[in-house]
Amino acid sequence: MTTGTEHESAGQPGARPAVRRRVRAGRLGAGTLAALTLVGGAVLGLAAPASAHNYVVAATPASNSTLTALPKTFAITTNDRLLDIGDTDSGFAFRIVGPDGRYFEDGCVDVEGPTMSTAAALGKSGEYQAEWQIISADGHTVSDSYDFTWKAPAGFTPATGAMKPPTCATDGNGSTAAASTTGTESGGTASTASDALWIGAGGLVVVAAVVAVLLLVRRRPAPAADGDDD
Secondary structure (H helix, E strand, C coil), rough: CHHHHHHHHHHCCHHHHHHHHHHHHHHHHHHHHHHHHHHHHHHHHHHHHHHHECCCEEEEEECEECCCCCCCCEEEEECCCCCCHHCCCCCEEEECCCCCCCEECCCCCEECCEEEEEEEECCEEEEEEEEEECCCCCCCEEEEEEEEHHHHCCCCCCCCCCCCCCCCCCCCCCCCCCCCCCCCEECCCCHHHHHHHHHHHHHHHHHHHHHHHHHHCCCCCCCCCCCCCC
């Protein structure tokens, strides 16, 4: 005597191959998704170091603050060491621009670890702007500016300032220590080779992942015929 279940299986010889095909398709889809996930993770992991520029964590005077006493130096401190090759301070600049457009710095900067500083000098009370430029640990040039207010204390003798950005008197090669700080960020030539290496490595990872996906597809077994009960 044949049960209902046995009769149904015997009458549908293609049921089991169809199930096998669905299982194979599911495995193939899972393998492809895993490969693509690895590709995305690898590319993002390679892109992260290339964009990790230094950023300011502290400043003297602070942005949008009111200064009532002249500090010994003006300084900014970043989240990572600064790239000062050969202790030349090349590519670094710190400018203090007064309300009359005059410059109140000597053109010299001191770079130590994550901090850049310059000697402080100010003129009459008013709104001032600090302009700075640094070389990040990753080799990129980063620049920005911020405002602060100066309220001179009683008896303070204001500095006269200069009409043009001063040149550091101790600059051994005769070049201007205070470089242009136009814009908020610009790529330096020192970072070009590094970026090319990261982009090339990312491309190799993508190509390898595509090849892996194609191999997974080619290795998929051919679907069994509907009439095959084996």
